[in-house]
Amino acid sequence: AWTMDGVRPARTEDRTTVIATVVAAFAHDPAWSFLCGADYDRLAPRFAGALFDTRVASGHVWVTDDLTGVAMWDPPGSAPSAQSERLWQSYRAVAGEPAWRRLSDYESAIDKVRPSTTYWYLGVLATHPDRQRQGLATQVIARILERADKEGLPSCLETSTVGNREFYGRRGFTEATDIHVAAGPPTWWLCRAPQQS
Numbered sequence: 001a002w003t004m005d006g007v008r009p010a011r012t013e014d015r016t017t018v019i020a021t022v023v024a025a026f027a028h029d030p031a032w033s034f035l036c037g038a039d040y041d042r043l044a045p046r047f048a049g050a051l052f053d054t055r056v057a058s059g060h061v062w063v064t065d066d067l068t069g070v071a072m073w074d075p076p077g078s079a080p081s082a083q084s085e086r087l088w089q090s091y092r093a094v095a096g097e098p099a100w101r102r103l104s105d106y107e108s109a110i111d112k113v114r115p116s117t118t119y120w121y122l123g124v125l126a127t128h129p130d131r132q133r134q135g136l137a138t139q140v141i142a143r144i145l146e147r148a149d150k151e152g153l154p155s156c157l158e159t160s161t162v163g164n165r166e167f168y169g170r171r172g173f174t175e176a177t178d179i180h181v182a183a184g185p186p187t188w189w190l191c192r193a194p195q196q197s
Contacts, residue, residue: 007139010061010070015052017067022048025070025126030185031160035102043095050091051124054084062140068128069136073144076118076153102184109181110158113189120148122157138171145171148194155192160185168192 010018023044026032036043051072055061060073080088092100122144127136148155158179159165165176165188173190181187 005139005142006065007062007069007143008065009059010052010056010063010067012056014063014067015049015056018052018061018063018070019045019048021068021070021128022051022124022126024129027129029161031106031158031181031187034160034181034184035099035106037099037102039095039099043099046091046094048124050087053087054081055123060144062143064136064140068131069140070124070126071122071137071140071144072124074121074123076120076151078121105182106184109179109184109187110189113177113179115154115156115191117154119153119191120144120155122155125157137167141171145192145195148192149196152194154194156189158187158189160187165190 026044026048027040032044032047033040036047052061055072055074058075058078060075062071062073063069095103122141125137125141127134127140145155155173157168157173159168168190172192172195175191175193177189177191179187179189
């Protein structure tokens with residue numbers, strides 16, 4: 001299903017390449033370094049795999065045709081399924097308790113600032129390092145941002161880098177809230193109000 005702008009929903013068979021893109025993209029990301037610790041090479045592919053596996057069936061993982069740009073979204077009001085609970089339990093078994101505790105601390109810190117209202121959540125936005133600054137990230141988030149605008153819903157995410165914060169700010173994510181992650185990097189919750197066309 002090739003599309004005009006070269007962006008489409010991911011399929012299960014895209015998994016390996018999508019994981020490679022995400023792992024390469026986040027190699028120097030403070031949040032991923034915190035979550036994976038010294039074990040990045042082993043844990044990052046497992047972590048990226050769990051994020052992909054819990055979302056791909058919903059049709060809200062968007063990719064560029066060559067899979068070098070990836071956006072993973074959670075739709076408004078989505079709750080963890082039994083399948084996603086199982087996937088995270090198997091991640092926990094592989095990651096070990098210290099890494100699982102860091103992930104739990106990170107998630108609880110986010111829960112403190114997460115709005116109780118309905119919104120689209122951008123869980124992952126990744127561009128392969130070889131393809132950065134070519135507009136892929138903007139392309140790959142455009143579909144859901146347009147949809148959120150039509151639905152009159154905000155879009156939210158968290159980031160731990162100033163560069164990302166500036167990138168998102170230029171795309172309308174201008175409301176920022178500090179997230180305090182115990183022993184973790186400075187992190188911000190960013191929201192974008194729906195835009196009127």
